[in-house]
Amino acid sequence: MSAPSDKPLLIVFGAGGHGRVAADAALCSGAFRGVVASDRNPAAWGTALLPGVPVLAPEALAGLPTPLALHVAIGNNPVRRQETDQLRAGLPQATLSTIVHPHASVAVTARIAPGCLITAQCVIGPLAELGAGVIVNHGAVVDHDCRIAAWAHIAPGVKLGGAVRVGEAALVGAGSTVLRNLHVGRNATLGAGAVLLQDLPEGQAWAGVPARPLQGASA
Numbered sequence: 001m002s003a004p005s006d007k008p009l010l011i012v013f014g015a016g017g018h019g020r021v022a023a024d025a026a027l028c029s030g031a032f033r034g035v036v037a038s039d040r041n042p043a044a045w046g047t048a049l050l051p052g053v054p055v056l057a058p059e060a061l062a063g064l065p066t067p068l069a070l071h072v073a074i075g076n077n078p079v080r081r082q083e084t085d086q087l088r089a090g091l092p093q094a095t096l097s098t099i100v101h102p103h104a105s106v107a108v109t110a111r112i113a114p115g116c117l118i119t120a121q122c123v124i125g126p127l128a129e130l131g132a133g134v135i136v137n138h139g140a141v142v143d144h145d146c147r148i149a150a151w152a153h154i155a156p157g158v159k160l161g162g163a164v165r166v167g168e169a170a171l172v173g174a175g176s177t178v179l180r181n182l183h184v185g186r187n188a189t190l191g192a193g194a195v196l197l198q199d200l201p202e203g204q205a206w207a208g209v210p211a212r213p214l215q216g217a218s219a
């Protein structure tokens with residue numbers, strides 16, 4: 001077991017509601033010696049994301065004492081990917097970190113890449129795979145053998161049946177259900193509350209029960 005001083009200080013980048021969820025999960029996990037936040041919005045600097053979690057300007061991050069961990073907590077999938085690339089280039093001393101809330105259930109055989117957020121009450125089943133920067137939000141179920149590509153967001157209360165594949169940067173909306181073996185395409189959006197009964201093609205937005213293409217909706 002490592003001494004508390006060996007644990008990294010975590011930077012949560014993104015000082016909004018999603019950042020609060022990430023910072024809270026990090027604090028609950030006990031995996032970090034402390035948590036600070038940062039954001040590009042100057043209005044957030046000097047405020048607290050949560051009690052004891054100060055929001056620093058990005059320029060202040062390079063001076064923080066190592067070891068350092070970085071988690072990008074931005075709900076928008078393309079922005080999360082872009083910020084992760086930019087911050088990793090500017091802060092090579094920080095390790096991109098996955099945060100796992102202690103009240104998530106993660107199978108011992110699940111494979112989880114860096115930069116993911118696994119929140120309270122969610123379930124990651126056996127042999128499931130999460131790519132970099134994936135969000136599995138409160139109460140979501142990612143069942144056995146699912147493969148979730150990098151930068152996807154599995155929103156609160158989603159149910160993914162076994163062996164579902166979710167493409168890169170896709171959004172599976174809150175409370176939706178995807179039947180087993182189906183594929184949600186890259187950059188696709190499944191609307192909140194939908195039930196998906198067939199594959200959702202890349203870049204499209206579908207919603208409803210059963211899910212159908214949304215005319216004119218923005219994916």
Ligand SMILES: CC(C)(COP(=O)(O)OP(=O)(O)OC[C@H]1O[C@@H](n2cnc3c(N)ncnc32)[C@H](O)[C@@H]1OP(=O)(O)O)[C@@H](O)C(=O)NCCC(=O)NCCS
Nearest residue numbers: 155156172173174189190191192193205207208214217218
């Ligand atoms: C599907 C979604 C992306 C569409 O957003 P949008 O492009 O802004 O679409 P609009 O709100 O303009 O709605 C377009 C039409 O789709 C309908 N619609 C929107 N979302 C819907 C949903 N989830 N289920 C059924 N119909 C929906 C609207 O009623 C509207 O119908 P109309 O043209 O007959 O009036 C969005 O509503 C959604 O469900 N996003 C998921 C959000 C989420 O879960 N985020 C995670 C938070 S942690």
